[in-house]
Amino acid sequence: MSTDVETPPQAPAPDPRRGERRPGELTARELLRWVWRQVTSMRTALLLLLLLALAAIPGSVIPQQDVDSLAVTRWKDRHPQLTPIYEKLDLFSVYSSPWFSAIYLLLVISLVGCIVPRLFVYAKAWNAAPPRAPQRLDRLPVHASYTSSSTPEEALAHARRVLGRRYRLRVAEPGDDFVAGERGRLREAGNLLFHLSVLIVLAGFALGSLFGYQGGVIVVQGQSFSNNLTQYDDFKPGGLFRQGQMKDFRFKVDTFSVDWLKEGPRAGQARKFNAGLEYNVDGGPTQRYDLRVNHPLNLDGTDVFLIGHGYAPIITVRDAKGEVTYTGPTVFLPQDATFLSFGVVKPPTVQPQLGLEGLFYPTFDLVDGNPVTVFGDDLNPTLSMLAYTGDLGYESGRSQSVYVLDKSRAKPVLKDDGKPFRLDMQPGDTRVLPNGLGTVTFERVEPWIRVQISQTPGKEVALAGVVLALIGLCGSLFVRPRRVWVRVAPATGAAGAGPDPDPARDADGTMENSGGTRVEVAVLDRSGNGDTDQVLADLLEQLQEAPK
Amino acid sequence: MSNTAWENVSNQAIAMAGLVYFIALLVYLAEWASLRQVRGGAAAVKDAEAAPERELVGAAAGGSVTSGGAAGGAGASSSVAEERAGRADFLGRLGVLLTTIACVVHFVALVGRGMAADPNRVPWGNMYEFTISGTFVVTLTFLALYRRYQLGWMGPLVVTFVTATLMVAVIWLHDSVAPLTEALNSPWLVIHVVSAVIATGAFTIGGIASVMYLVRSRAEKKAAAAGTQLTGWLARVPELPALDRLAYRVHAFAFPVWTFAVLITGPIWAHEAWSRYWNWDPKEVWAFITWVVYAGYLHARATAGWKGRKAAMLALVGLGTLWFNFIGINYFSTTSQHSYAVERVVDAPVVTRA
Numbered sequence: 036m037s038t039d040v041e042t043p044p045q046a047p048a049p050d051p052r053r054g055e056r057r058p059g060e061l062t063a064r065e066l067l068r069w070v071w072r073q074v075t076s077m078r079t080a081l082l083l084l085l086l087l088a089l090a091a092i093p094g095s096v097i098p099q100q101d102v103d104s105l106a107v108t109r110w111k112d113r114h115p116q117l118t119p120i121y122e123k124l125d126l127f128s129v130y131s132s133p134w135f136s137a138i139y140l141l142l143v144i145s146l147v148g149c150i151v152p153r154l155f156v157y158a159k160a161w162n163a164a165p166p167r168a169p170q171r172l173d174r175l176p177v178h179a180s181y182t183s184s185s186t187p188e189e190a191l192a193h194a195r196r197v198l199g200r201r202y203r204l205r206v207a208e209p210g211d212d213f214v215a216g217e218r219g220r221l222r223e224a225g226n227l228l229f230h231l232s233v234l235i236v237l238a239g240f241a242l243g244s245l246f247g248y249q250g251g252v253i254v255v256q257g258q259s260f261s262n263n264l265t266q267y268d269d270f271k272p273g274g275l276f277r278q279g280q281m282k283d284f285r286f287k288v289d290t291f292s293v294d295w296l297k298e299g300p301r302a303g304q305a306r307k308f309n310a311g312l313e314y315n316v317d318g319g320p321t322q323r324y325d326l327r328v329n330h331p332l333n334l335d336g337t338d339v340f341l342i343g344h345g346y347a348p349i350i351t352v353r354d355a356k357g358e359v360t361y362t363g364p365t366v367f368l369p370q371d372a373t374f375l376s377f378g379v380v381k382p383p384t385v386q387p388q389l390g391l392e393g394l395f396y397p398t399f400d401l402v403d404g405n406p407v408t409v410f411g412d413d414l415n416p417t418l419s420m421l422a423y424t425g426d427l428g429y430e431s432g433r434s435q436s437v438y439v440l441d442k443s444r445a446k447p448v449l450k451d452d453g454k455p456f457r458l459d460m461q462p463g464d465t466r467v468l469p470n471g472l473g474t475v476t477f478e479r480v481e482p483w484i485r486v487q488i489s490q491t492p493g494k495e496v497a498l499a500g501v502v503l504a505l506i507g508l509c510g511s512l513f514v515r516p517r518r519v520w521v522r523v524a525p526a527t528g529a530a531g532a533g534p535d536p537d538p539a540r541d542a543d544g545t546m547e548n549s550g551g552t553r554v555e556v557a558v559l560d561r562s563g564n565g566d567t568d569q570v571l572a573d574l575l576e577q578l579q580e581a582p583k
Numbered sequence: 584m585s586n587t588a589w590e591n592v593s594n595q596a597i598a599m600a601g602l603v604y605f606i607a608l609l610v611y612l613a614e615w616a617s618l619r620q621v622r623g624g625a626a627a628v629k630d631a632e633a634a635p636e637r638e639l640v641g642a643a644a645g646g647s648v649t650s651g652g653a654a655g656g657a658g659a660s661s662s663v664a665e666e667r668a669g670r671a672d673f674l675g676r677l678g679v680l681l682t683t684i685a686c687v688v689h690f691v692a693l694v695g696r697g698m699a700a701d702p703n704r705v706p707w708g709n710m711y712e713f714t715i716s717g718t719f720v721v722t723l724t725f726l727a728l729y730r731r732y733q734l735g736w737m738g739p740l741v742v743t744f745v746t747a748t749l750m751v752a753v754i755w756l757h758d759s760v761a762p763l764t765e766a767l768n769s770p771w772l773v774i775h776v777v778s779a780v781i782a783t784g785a786f787t788i789g790g791i792a793s794v795m796y797l798v799r800s801r802a803e804k805k806a807a808a809a810g811t812q813l814t815g816w817l818a819r820v821p822e823l824p825a826l827d828r829l830a831y832r833v834h835a836f837a838f839p840v841w842t843f844a845v846l847i848t849g850p851i852w853a854h855e856a857w858s859r860y861w862n863w864d865p866k867e868v869w870a871f872i873t874w875v876v877y878a879g880y881l882h883a884r885a886t887a888g889w890k891g892r893k894a895a896m897l898a899l900v901g902l903g904t905l906w907f908n909f910i911g912i913n914y915f916s917t918t919s920q921h922s923y924a925v926e927r928v929v930d931a932p933v934v935t936r937a
Contacts, residue, residue: 085876088879088904299762300761304764306762306764331855338858340857489858494854498851501846501850
């Protein structure tokens with residue numbers, strides 16, 4: 036017993052200058068570890084998963100640039116005030132936006148952080164023997180016991196046989212009074228496979244969007260296309276696309292046929308689109324292919340799809356001297372399902388600049404005095420165009436769309452009475468333009484097809500990934516991991532065989548051995564969703580079935 | 584028979600099926616009414632007949648009749664209860680029989696739709712046809728699982744759902760038989776749609792189990808607060824753990840099928856028909872959302888240990904997205920290539936062409 040001279044050690048006040056820490060304060064390292072734990076926790080994974088679902092919603096309601104750029108343009112025209120806000124939030128390209136990417140990247144990190152440690156645990160546990168039976172099987176939630184007339188050794192051997200049919204057994208050691216079995220190791224394997232497959236799918240998806248490309252082109256019947264960047268109407272390359280990966284092939288649209296439904300509820304609908312292509316690859320021999328919807332042409336990883344069709348009137352424009360200034364099929368774009376189509380003609384003349392703009396009616400008719408097309412097929416093809424002259428911007432050097440006439444500095448060509456001069460023509464017709472602007476001839480109509488050409492590297496990888504994921508998923512859902520134990524002991528009193536569901540009664544039997552065996556059975560479900568009662572009932576039945 | 588005749592057969596069969604479903608509903612409601620005074624007794628008796636011995640304990644406990652009032656009258660009231668239970672039992676069987684008949688007539692309607700088309704095809708060409716097929720699978724799933732999981736209690740719910748959805752189909756979605764649009768003309772139509780419809784049917788049954796979980800757990804709480812026992816039809820609904828397990832099982836079955844439908848067959852077909860295997864089309868987006876929600880449901884159960892209430896809520900969110908995707912999204916988005924109404928008009932290329 037000593038009286039202390041020194042003051043008892045007090046907890047020193049934290050002094051930040053000396054680098055001491057307040058309670059709860061974390062070092063950078065600890066903070067990192069904490070963040071990592073949070074990110075890889077199940078709760079976070081779940082949250083991110085649901086967040087991903089939520090984040091996907093806007094893209095289904097707001098038109099997306101990558102899906103339907105036309106719809107985006109229309110939407111922007113209608114909502115001039117919301118547009119800048121939406122643009123800032125990347126709402127027109129949700130699925131490539133930073134915030135959407137952030138969610139799924141976090142999810143991937145969470146997934147990796149969760150799966151990798153589990154892989155090691157799983158690998159280590161693969162060969163582990165099923166654990167020994169617990170001391171008191173009747174403490175387990177699902178258990179039962181009965182007495183058998185056979186000796187303990189016989190009962191144990193019988194139990195080994197019964198359990199051995201469906202369970203991996205723990206190797207028996209001398210003196211063991213129990214059998215331990217386990218099954219369902221593959222559940223975790225399925226689980227791991229599923230999660231790893233998600234990574235494979237993402238890798239495949241990324242390959243496609245980085246190295247792939249999509250291009251569209253309209254080709255008129257009788258014309259050819261060679262796979263070259265300059266030939267495309269529109270072209271969307273992936274971030275790491277190189278021009279060298281474009282395959283050398285060319286094709287000619289030899290024929291194009293459509294079957295128009297003339298009666299029934301869908302009269303006017305077109306089907307059986309078929310474009311007869313003549314193609315060759317790498318300058319090889321010419322081959323034929325019938326390009327149809329659902330039947331793309333595959334050329335070693337480059338796919339050619341038929342995705343649309345329309346009409347291209349062949350129009351010839353001559354100047355006052357009769358010299359041809361413009362001739363050839365002019366692609367008109369369908370405006371709606373009736374195939375009423377819009378197009379422009381731009382003869383590359385300079386003095387004076389002349390442009391035509393108007394509509395093409397595949398099957399022209401007047402309904403109540405209004406010009407309409409009553410059918411999509413070209414049964415009564417009619418052109419109706421207005422002529423413009425003045426500065427049409429041909430010389431401005433700016434690139435122009437071939438489908439738009441810049442009329443901002445041009446005037447319509449007028450008739451003598453001051454009304455716009457309209458050219459209404461059917462195939463074979465020629466009209467003379469006023470003021471010595473020359474003539475316009477509508478020769479005939481050719482169909483065109485719109486073709487999508489794409490390379491999607493990694494699509495097989497993605498597909499393999501999803502298939503593996505499905506296999507893993509089935510494993511993780513339908514494999515039911517569980518452990519079973521059977522313990523035998525010389526019966527202590529209750530005579531005769533028979534089910535004895537009440538273990539409490541066995542506890543207070545006499546110590547006298549009547550020659551029978553008390554058998555205890557317990558089942559432990561490790562998935563949390565198994566029907567253990569049923570398993571136990573079946574097991575009891577099998578164990579008592581053939582008493583030895 | 585001519586195509587028009589087949590179409591008429593189909594239309595009449597749908598009307599007939601709707602009628603029989605409705606009669607089945609009335610019978611189920613009568614069963615429900617006759618169970619009002621019986622406290623769990625009928626359920627227990629019925630379960631004891633059908634279920635393995637492990638139900639015996641429940642039957643013994645639940646079979647005690649409490650409607651008789653004084654203890655002395657137990658014998659007499661027991662026979663009344665037995666009679667009531669017997670009547671309920673009969674009505675229940677009749678309801679299932681009627682549901683089966685309606686299901687057969689429903690099937691005739693589907694066959695008629697297919698035969699009415701020229702060329703003959705699977706009846707999955709438009710929303711009307713998808714809806715009558717989807718509801719058919721809901722009924723079929725119910726009947727298929729009826730014995731295995733003792734789903735007698737689910738009859739009124741299934742029949743209500745199917746009747747209501749058929750009404751929606753006939754009133755708002757009806758469309759006459761027409762040839763398939765070109766993109767649908769593919770063998771993948773059969774594989775993709777069959778799997779999607781099976782998954783939809785199963786998810787719906789699972790969802791009904793989840794709804795009942797919530798309803799029963801609420802009723803149990805109320806009953807516990809009032810110190811009484813559950814009565815009538817609700818008492819026939821399986822115990823909460825059994826409902827929870829049923830919901831999980833059906834969802835666990837439906838999820839891989841859904842994965843196959845929307846993440847395997849869908850992309851393969853989309854690649855063939857539309858040139859991109861995944862294009863963030865609104866229908867694809869919502870199929871993905873549905874997938875993610877149900878993945879979350881299974882994930883939550885497997886790892887976070889969610890059971891019962893929370894899990895049931897999540898399952899219902901999934902069911903909501905599923906049916907919204909099936910019918911609703913078509914009205915919200917016009918850009919979907921899954922709209923089936925019109926063939927898509929070609930996009931105008933806005934790029935310059937030198």
